[in-house]
Amino acid sequence: MTSTTARAAGRASERALADLRTAILDGDLAAGAHVGEVETAERLGLSRTPVREALTRLAAEGLVELEAHRGARVTRFSRADLDGIFDVRLALEPRATARAAAHATPADLDALEALARRMQELGAPGPGQDLDALVELNRDFHARLLDLAHAPALAAALGTVVHTPVVTRTFRAYDPDSLARSLAHHVEIVAALRAGDGDWAGAVMRCHLGNARAVMVGAR
Amino acid sequence: MTSTTARAAGRASERALADLRTAILDGDLAAGAHVGEVETAERLGLSRTPVREALTRLAAEGLVELEAHRGARVTRFSRADLDGIFDVRLALEPRATARAAAHATPADLDALEALARRMQELGAPGPGQDLDALVELNRDFHARLLDLAHAPALAAALGTVVHTPVVTRTFRAYDPDSLARSLAHHVEIVAALRAGDGDWAGAVMRCHLGNARAVMVGAR
C-alpha cells in the first residue's frame, strides 16, 4: 500500500480525470450540475470510455455522485456535511502536523515559511490583496504539511473526505480578523516545527481549523 | 454528499465488485496476487468492461493497486502500513464511539450487546471456541457502532483506509489474555453507551484499539 497512484499511464482517462477535477474544484462545474458522458467526451475529444473511468474515480473520491441510468452530478455539500468534514480534519490534521515535526528538514521548513509569508502578503488589506491566489497556496501549504507527516494512511483518509478546494473554495468568506488569524497560524505552525515541538504545531493546527470552521460553517 | 453508493444499479459491475471484494477480504485472492481482467471476466461470465469498473473502484478503496499496462494486484500491507492504519483508527473510532452515545436507542444497544455477548461465548476457551466466526461478528459490531455515530464523513474516511477484514482477518493472532480483553471491551463499550457516557465509551475504544495494535503490529 504505497500510493493510490492508480492507472497512471492511461493518457486519455488521465486527462479526463484532471480536467473534470479542476473543473469541479474551480467551480466551473457548479454543485449539483449534471455531468454527461457524451458531452464531456466531445468537449475533450475523447470517447466515452475514459470519461466513464474518470467519473467512477471521481465518485470514489466523493466529488461526484452517480445515479444509475441518470448520470453523474457534482456533489452538493450541505452545512452538516461541511461540519462532519471539519470533524475529520480536526481529528487527523493536528496529528499529522505534530508528526511533521519529526521529519521536516530545514529546507522543508524554509519552503513552508515562504508559502506562509507569501500568503500573508497576498492576504494583507490594501491594493496588493489577492484573495483568489490564496486558495492555491493554501492547498499547497496543507499538502506539504501532510506529506511531511510520512503517514500515507492518514493522508489517504483525509484526502478521500476533505477536498480542500471544495471546502475552501474561496477566502472571501473570511472577515478581516479571521483571515489575519488564519494566515498567522500558518506562520506559527512553521515556528513550532522549527522548534521541534509537535504538540505546539498540532495545537496551532487545531486553532487554525477551529477558526476556519467558524467561518465556513458558522457558530456551532 | 450522502453515501458513496456509486453506480448502484449496474447489475454486472456490481456483481464484479462484490465478488472481487469478498474474494480479497476472505483471502481467496492472496495479497500480491495478480487480478487479470479477462480471467475475472470469464470467471463471472461478464465482459471486461464491468470488471474494469470494479477494479477501478477497488483501487480507490485501496484494496488493489493498478499499474499501467500491468494490471491489478491485491494490495500488500506492510507492518508500517498496518501501524499507520491503527493511527487513523485511533484518531477516528474513539470519536465516533463517543458520538454514538448521543444517538443509540435502547434497541440499538440491545443488538450491540447481543453481538458482544455472542462474541464472548465464541471466544471463550473450550470446545465451543470458534475464532473464525468472530471475524464477521466483529466487523458487524464495529460497523454498527460507526453507523450510530451519524457521521458519514467520518465513516467514509475510516472506510477508505481501514478494511477491517483485511486488517483483522483472523483472531488467531491473539493470545488468550489479549483476546479476553478485546471481547470484554465490546461489552464495556455497550455499558458506557447505556450510561450515556461518550467519553467513557471512547476511552474503551482507545483501549480496544491499543490492545489490537499490540497484537497485530507488535510492540511499538
Add this chain to the structure above:
DNA sequence: GTCTCCGGCGTTGTGTGCAACGTAGGGTGC
C-alpha cells in the same frame, strides 16, 4: 559465458455499437 537486441505474446487502454433503463411530453379517459 554474458550481455544486448529483437521479435512474439499477452496484457491493458480506447473506441464504437447496441441494448436497457429512466424521463418527459402529449394524448386520452374520466
Add this chain to the structure above:
DNA sequence: GCACCCTACGTTGCACACAACGCCGGAGAC
C-alpha cells in the same frame, strides 16, 4: 379540468474489436 397511461427520446450500461504498451524468451555478438 385533472389524472393516468403510453410513447418517444436521451441517457447510461455492457459487450466486442482493435490498438498500444510492457514483458519474456531466443538468437546473436563480443
